[in-house]
Amino acid sequence: MRFAFKTSPQNTTWSEMLAVWQAADDIEIFESGxxxxxxxxxxxxxxxxxxxxxxxxxxxxQATKRLRFGTLVTGIHYRHPAVLANMAATLDIVSNGRLELGIGAGWNEEESGAYGMELGTAKQRSDRFEEGCEVLVSLLTKETTSFEGEYYQLTEARNEPKGVQRPHPPICIGGNGEKRTLRTTAKYAQHWNYLGASPEEFARKREVLHQHCAELGRDPKEITLSSHVRLGEDDDFAKVAADAAALGEQGLDLAIIYLPPPHRPAILEPLAEELAKLG
Structure with a gap:
């Protein structure tokens, strides 16, 4: 199993987050942030x-040298996929090919409503997300993109220069919806992020994803399987390692340790030591 960490930029400060990331950049067990x-x-x-x-x-x-990085995840309705494609390609270039492109259908009604961003019904979100994925992949790989959908319309749209990674930065889709989200994952993603519950539920969702892969002719081994594993405010590193191990027994590839604020670089070394015991 591989390991990563997550720092949500809420209820924290820039200096606290920066210190954690720069410390983690020197700890080899963490492959991404x-x-x-x-x-x-x-x-x-x-x-x-x-x-x-x-x-x-x-x-x-820009403050790190080694870590891969991404968002878990960007709601597709927050930014037009053409804008997001340009952002992703540029960030992949300036980071020398370290970007993971995390995207999802969106769910937060409070902030969407406050900003006048139409969230829509579950079906509308899924339909829009599928269109957005198609637009993103096309803009990240093709010279021009023309697209006529219900939510997005593009006419010979360009996105230059392309990112460093080929054919495009790995797409990570977050979500557990069995009928639509996992099928969209099987169609477009190189990484699926499980939102987190029991190992048994993860295993069941994994099998649904594999079924979608079979129906679409996709090798499920092409898709990294990750999950959030939360570190509590009590800094119980042994529990985090045990939770990750239980998911690993069900086929998890990447455990993403969710660090609570306030963000403290001092916890990274003992956390890494506990994770390293899993081999």
Missing amino acids: WNFDHFYPIFSDPTGPCLEGWVTLTALA
């Missing part, structure tokens, strides 16, 4: 501080 893409804090006081995800991610990419 992740943030989220929200405008309000989630699952906490929505009036609290929340730094913008892509600007923060770009700054963290």
Whole structure:
């Protein structure tokens, strides 16, 4: 099993996040770092501080040398996929090919409503997301893109220069929806992020993903399987390692350790030592 970490840019400060990422860049067991893409804090006081995800991610990419990085995940309705494609290609270039492109259908009603971003029904979100994935992949790989969909329309659209990674930065889709999200993952993604519950539920969702892969003629081994594993405020590193191991027994490839604020670089070494015991 491989390991990563996540720092949500909410209820924290830039200096705290930066210190964690720069420390983690020197700890080999962490292969990647992740943030989220929200405008309000989630699952906490929505009036609290929340730094913008892509600007923060770009700054963290420049402050590190080794870590791969991405958002878990960008709601497709937050940015037009043509804008997102340009952002992703540029960030892949300036980071020398370290970007993981994390995307999802969107879910946060509070911030979407406050900003006048139409979230839509579950079906509308899934339909829009599928269109957005097609547009993104086309713009990241083709010279021009023309597309006529219900949500997006493009006419000989360009996205130059392309990113460093070929055919494009790996796409990570986050979500557990069995009928639509996992099928879209099987069609477009190189990485699926499980939102997190029991290992048994992960195993069941994994099998659904594999069924979609079989129907689409896709080798499921081409898709990395990851999950959030939360570190509590009690810093129980042994529990985190045990939770990751239980998911690993069900086929998890990458455990992404979700670090709670306040973000403290001092916890990284003991966390890494505990994770290393899993081999």
